[in-house]
Amino acid sequence: MNSLVSICIPTYRRPALLREAIESCLQQTYREIEILVGDDSQDDASARMVQALGRSDVIRYFQNKPALRQAENINRLLDLAKGSRLVLLHDDDLLLPDAVESLLGCWQKEPGITAAFGKQYLITMSGEVLLKDSEVLNEGYHRRAALAGLQESSLKSALVCQFPNNGYLILTEAARTTRYSDRPEVGDYCDLDFGLRLASRYERFYFIDRYTAKYRLTDSSISKVNLRADLIYRLIQSVPLPEDLEPVRADCLRANAWPALNSLLALGDMRAAFEIYSSRHYGLSRRLSPRGLAQGLLLAAPTRFSMALMSAWRRLRR
Numbered sequence: 101m102n103s104l105v106s107i108c109i110p111t112y113r114r115p116a117l118l119r120e121a122i123e124s125c126l127q128q129t130y131r132e133i134e135i136l137v138g139d140d141s142q143d144d145a146s147a148r149m150v151q152a153l154g155r156s157d158v159i160r161y162f163q164n165k166p167a168l169r170q171a172e173n174i175n176r177l178l179d180l181a182k183g184s185r186l187v188l189l190h191d192d193d194l195l196l197p198d199a200v201e202s203l204l205g206c207w208q209k210e211p212g213i214t215a216a217f218g219k220q221y222l223i224t225m226s227g228e229v230l231l232k233d234s235e236v237l238n239e240g241y242h243r244r245a246a247l248a249g250l251q252e253s254s255l256k257s258a259l260v261c262q263f264p265n266n267g268y269l270i271l272t273e274a275a276r277t278t279r280y281s282d283r284p285e286v287g288d289y290c291d292l293d294f295g296l297r298l299a300s301r302y303e304r305f306y307f308i309d310r311y312t313a314k315y316r317l318t319d320s321s322i323s324k325v326n327l328r329a330d331l332i333y334r335l336i337q338s339v340p341l342p343e344d345l346e347p348v349r350a351d352c353l354r355a356n357a358w359p360a361l362n363s364l365l366a367l368g369d370m371r372a373a374f375e376i377y378s379s380r381h382y383g384l385s386r387r388l389s390p391r392g393l394a395q396g397l398l399l400a401a402p403t404r405f406s407m408a409l410m411s412a413w414r415r416l417r418r
Contacts, residue, residue, distance in 0.1 A: 105133050105200050106181035106272065110173040111191035113141035115149045117316070120227070124194040124314075126155065130201040135159045138177045140167040171282035171290050178276050186275060190266045192316045194223075199312040203269035206306040210250050214302040217268040218312030219243045225318060234311075248309040255341060256348055257307070258292075258299035265291035267313030274302050287331045296339045329359035330372065353381040361395055366410035368403045 107125045111118045118137070125135050135158055139146045142165065150161045162180065164173060174188065185204070189195060199218070206216035219238045222230045238244065242262040257263045278298045286293045299305070333356045341349055357376055364373035376382055377399060386392040398406040 101184040102182075103132050104183035105130065105204070105269070106136055106177075106183035106186040107133055107189055107195075107200075108136045108138070108174065108177035108181060108186055109189050109191050110138045110170065110177060111140065111146055112170075113143070113145070114191055115146045117192045117318075118146055119149055119153075121189055121191050121194060122150070122153065122159065124196075125189070126153075126158065127197045128195065128200045129198045130204060133158065133200060134182060136177045136180055137161045138168075138173045139163045140169065140173050142167065169282060171280035171286075174280045174290075178272070178279065181272050184272055185269055186272045187269050188266045188275075189313075192318050193266060194314040194316070195267065196312055196314070199267070200269065202308060202310060202312055206269075206308060210304065210306055213250065213304040213306045214254070214274050215263070215268050215270040215298070216306040216308065217264050218308045218310050220264055220267060221311055221314045223314045223316050225316065227314075227316075229314070230317075237315075243307060243309070245309045248307055251305045251307060253345065254299035254303050254305040255296075255339075256345055257305045258295040259336065259339070259341075259345065259348055259352055261292070261295075262307065263295045263299065263305060264313070264315075265295070267315075270298075274298065277301065285331065285334060287328050289328070289331050289335060292332065293335055296335060300340065328363055329356055330361075330363040330367070330369075332356050333360035333376070350381065353379075354383070357382045358386070358391065358395075362410065365395065365398050365406050366414065368407045370399060370403055370406075374399055 109118065109121055122135060122137070125133065137150060137159065139162065147161065147163060150159055153159065160180070162176070164176070168176060178186070187195070187200065202218065203216040206213060220234070222233045222237055224230065242260050251257045278294060278301060280290050280294050282290065333353065336349060336352045336356065361373050361376050364376070377387070377395065387396060398409065
């Protein structure tokens with residue numbers, strides 16, 4: 101296993117944010133890195149920015165013409181990576197300076213691991229760290245001191261989203277074997293799908309109880325929250341699991357039932373919405389709650405009326 105770490109950054113017409121992402125990589129305390137940029141934009145703004153950095157000794161830039169879209173852009177970077185381990189970094193997110201060094205240290209403790217990851221700060225568009233929100237995020241995703249170390253189940257780690265959507269360090273061969281998918285049923289949630297399929301193939305995920313990355317709340321990431329929560333629900337529902345993890349799946353489905361139902365109501369897919377509404381994951385107590393009764397009324401109403409109400413409600417939330 102060579103000591104080079106490849107940092108793969110897929111980008112899409114955001115040169116200012118891309119510059120910040122690259123600079124966070126150039127500041128790494130671990131120096132044996134290469135930075136691969138896969139550019140799906142069709143202008144030369146990002147190309148000029150990368151060239152102006154003057155770091156062709158570290159940065160390898162590739163422009164995709166025609167655009168490959170998210171999954172295939174990432175897969176191209178996986179194939180081009182020269183390091184035996186790699187980091188996937190979204191172009192609007194950042195690595196802390198000691199991220200690679202800290203994550204590499206996990207292999208010293210557990211040489212046979214597949215992937216290592218830490219905690220994420222939430223930051224605003226301007227880069228301000230949201231400390232309290234970050235604590236809530238990591239607690240909600242089971243990233244806390246008591247769970248540090250080698251995880252008992254990689255599938256559980258992926259299922260509860262403890263394994264993050266980027267900023268992790270992973271064996272390059274494992275990433276290439278798993279690959280990203282652009283199947284219609286995956287939609288915008290190819291990161292979750294990748295984590296679930298990776299965990300289905302490989303065990304031994306390692307979590308360190310320290311911050312290693314910053315996740316930026318962009319306008320687009322906020323607007324997409326729960327927009328297609330039905331896809332998340334279906335992904336969780338379809339992943340093969342051992343019997344002992346079925347209670348974890350059930351908890352995840354319960355957590356996603358409400359937003360998934362909203363998504364299906366907005367799409368006018370009343371049959372699929374009713375399947376969730378009548379399932380044990382939604383439950384009688386929810387059906388009798390004010391929100392549950394409201395969703396029940398929307399299910400009973402004419403489809404066009406329900407879709408119009410859901411569309412108006414989503415506009416108000418933005």
